[in-house]
Amino acid sequence: MPIEVLDNELTAQRLSRLNEALGSGMFVHVRDMLHNMAASDIAFILESSPPKTREVLWQLIDQEHTGDILDELGEDLKDQLISQMAPERVARAATGMDTDDLAYILRSLPDTLYNQVLHSMSSQDRARVEKALSYPEDTAGSIMNTDTVTLRPDVNIDVILRYLRIRGELPDATDTLYVVDKRDQLLGGIKITHLLTCNPDTSVRDVMDPDLEGIPVGMSDTEVAQLFERHDWLSAPIIADDGKLLGRVTIDDIVDVIREDAEHSMMGMAGMDDDEDTFGPVLKSTFRRSLWLTINLFAALLAASVSNMFEGTLEQFATIAILMTIVPSMGGVAGNQTLALVIRGIALGHIGQSNSRWLIGKELAIGFLNGLLWSVLVFGAIWLWKGDMALGALIGGAMLINMTVAGLAGASIPLILKKLNIDPALAGGMVLTTVTDVIGLFAFLGLATLFLLN
Amino acid sequence: MPIEVLDNELTAQRLSRLNEALGSGMFVHVRDMLHNMAASDIAFILESSPPKTREVLWQLIDQEHTGDILDELGEDLKDQLISQMAPERVARAATGMDTDDLAYILRSLPDTLYNQVLHSMSSQDRARVEKALSYPEDTAGSIMNTDTVTLRPDVNIDVILRYLRIRGELPDATDTLYVVDKRDQLLGGIKITHLLTCNPDTSVRDVMDPDLEGIPVGMSDTEVAQLFERHDWLSAPIIADDGKLLGRVTIDDIVDVIREDAEHSMMGMAGMDDDEDTFGPVLKSTFRRSLWLTINLFAALLAASVSNMFEGTLEQFATIAILMTIVPSMGGVAGNQTLALVIRGIALGHIGQSNSRWLIGKELAIGFLNGLLWSVLVFGAIWLWKGDMALGALIGGAMLINMTVAGLAGASIPLILKKLNIDPALAGGMVLTTVTDVIGLFAFLGLATLFLLN
Structure with a gap:
C-alpha cells in the first residue's frame, strides 16, 4: 500500500498546477482538484494567493467545505x-x-450580518454559540470547546469501556475523560491511554487522577498557553468559579494562541497589525500602516526640533551636521536589543514584580559598558576620519550618555507601558526610538555647542 | 476532593515565598519547597531568577530531578x-x-565534556543517543522520539487490547498506534480513541487508517511544524527514505519549534540571539550584542559619508541639516513594516516562487502611495514650520523617492537574502535600514544641492 509522503514541495507543485489550470481557464478541472484537497490545504493556498486568484478559487470551492476552510484562515x-x-x-x-471557532468568527462580523447569521441558525446551534460568546475574548472561555466526555466516579472501568463502544467515535483530540459528581464538579480525569491499560475490574475513582487541575474560565489565553507549554498538556478542563466543569481547551487552539501572540510581538514591534494579510488589497494596507507613520512623523519632527535648538552650532560647523545621525542610530539599535529581550520576557511571563528591578539594573549596566566600548571606538574612528580629536571626544561622550539611556529606556519603557495597560509590543519601539533620538541629538549637539561655540 | 486551581498568580506567590526563604537563609525550607514542585515549575522559576538566586537554587535541587528540569530550560x-x-x-x-531532548543537550556540549558524558552512560543509552545525533539539527529526525508502539495488520483488535493491558502504560502523548509490515514499512495507523470504540472482532487492517502520511526524516522541523498546525496533529510518524518507520514526533516538541522560530524572527529583527537569557550575566550579554552594534556603526558611518558629500550644502543651509533626519526615519519605518510582513510570510511558508513577484509589486505600490500621501503632508508641515515652500517641496520629493524605495527594498531584500541562504530575520533589518538611510539622505541632500545651491 503506497503511503503518500507529504511535503511542502508538494503543496508548491499543487499550487503551480492550480495556477496553470486557472490561467488556461480550466475551471472544471480546478474545481475537481479543490474537491480532493483537505480544508487546511485549501486554506493554505488561499492565504498564499493574490486577491484575483483568491476570488476565483473561492467561487469554485464546495459549499459544504466553507466552514472548515474559514476555520483555518487568518x-x-x-x-x-x-x-x-x-x-x-x-x-x-x-x-x-x-x-469556539464559530464564536470567534461571529465576534468579528458587523452587527447586522451577525444577527442575520444567528437568525438563520438552528436554535440548538444558536444556544451553543451564544453561550460561547458570553466569555470575553482572549480568555480560556473563548477558546473552550464543550465536547467533553464525562464519567461518574463509582462506575467500573469495564462498564465505561462498554459505554464508549456503544457511544461511538470520541471528539477530536480527546486524550482525557473527565470525572464529575452529580453537580458537575470536576473530581479528576482518566487518560485514554490509561483506560486501555488499567484493570477493567476497578472503579473510575480508583483509576482517575484526582490531582487534575481545572483552569478557571476567566484566565487569559496567553496564561493558559504558558501552562500547556510548561506541562506538555494535550488538553485541559475548564471550570467555573464554583468548580463546575464547563468544557475543555485543546492543544490545537493553544498552538494558535502561541502563534498569534508571537506574531503580535514581532509584527507589533515593526508597527504592523498581526492580522495583516500578506496578499491583501493595496489601499487597505496603505491606510492601515498610516497610523504608525503618522506617529513616526511627529517623532521625527520632535527630533528635528531638537536640532533646531542648535541652529547656531549647525550653521558654523557642517561637520557636526554630517555626524549627528551616528549617536541616535547607535542608541536606537542598543535600545531595541534590550526592548526585544524585555518584551519576550513579559510575553513568556518571566518578568514580574520580584525581578524587574534587577533586570533594569542589568540592562543599564550593559548600556553603560556598551557606551564605554563604543565611545572609545567612535572617538578613534572620527579622529581618524576628520583628524579632529576634540570632535571625536564630543561624539564619544554623547555616545556614552545615549547608550546608557538606551539601556535604561529599553528595559523600563515596556515595563512602564505594561503597568499603564498599554501593549509594550505595539508602543514600545516608537517611544524608545523617540527617546534615543531626542537624547542622542541633545547630547551630541549640546556638547558640541558647549565646547565648540565658546 | 479539592482541585487545586492553577494560576500564574500562584507561581508569582511561590516565587516571592521562595525569595523570602532564600533571603533569610532558610535553605532547608527552600529545599523542601523545591522538592514538592514539578520540574517545569522549577525550570520556570530558574528562568525568572537573577544569577545569584539561580546558583543557590540549583544547589538545592534534587539530583534525580536534574534531567527533567534541564529539559524545560531555554x-x-x-x-x-x-x-x-x-x-x-x-x-x-x-x-x-x-x-531527542538528550541529543539536543549533547549537541551543545564542548567536545571533551561530550565524550566524558557519553562515556559515563550505559551502552544502551549511548546507542540510542548516538542514533539520534546522526540526524542533522533542525530536521524531523532531531526532534524524533523512538518510543512508538507498533502493530501488525493481521491481528484482531481484541488481541491488541489484551496485549496493551499486559504491556502496561503507554508512552506520553501517544494518540496513534502505528501499523507496520515485517520489514517495518509503515502501513497505516489507528487512533487510540478509535481502539476504544471500534468492534473488537475486526482486524487491525480493517480498522486502521491506510492514508496516514509519514514524514520524511530529513524534512526541516519548521516544515513539520507547519504540517502539524495545518492538520491539527498530536503526533506524526517519521519514516526513512525507503518507507521504514523510524519513530514519531509529538506536539510538545512542535510547540517548542513554533516558539523558537517565532522568537527567532522577533529577536533577530532587533539584532538579538533568540537563545539570549533574560537574566544572564552582564559581560556575556554585552559582548554578544556587540556584533550588531559594530555592523550598525559601519552603516551609520556610511550614512554620514553620504552627508559628507554634501558638506557645501550643509555649510550654507543649517535648516537642511535640521530636517535631514526626517526622510530616512520615515523610509525606515515604512520599510520595516513591509519587512516584518514578508519575514512572517516566509516563516509561514506562504511566500514562494509563484507569488513573490506579485508581492513585491504590491509593496512597491503601497510604498509609492504612502510616499505620495506623506510627501504632501510633510510639504505642508515644513511650509508651515519654516515658511519656505521650496524647502517643503524638496523634502516632499525626497520622501516620495525614499518611501517608494523602502517598499521595494522591504519586500525584495528578505527574498534576495533567502535565495542567498542568508537568514532574512537576522540580516534583513540592518540591510534595509542602511538602504533607506543612504537613499533618504542622498535624495534629500541631493535635491537640496541641485535646487538651492545654484
Missing part, C-alpha cells in the same frame, strides 16, 4: 471572505464548526 | 548550568530523558 482574510458571503451561506457553514 | 541557561556540572552528574541526568 483573521484578516477570513473577515474579508465572510463579508462577501450571503448570511445564509455563513449560517450553513457554521453548522459543522467547533463552538 | 538553551542559553541550559548550556550555562551544564557547563558547571560534573560529567557524571550530566550522565546521570541523561538517563531519564527523551532521546
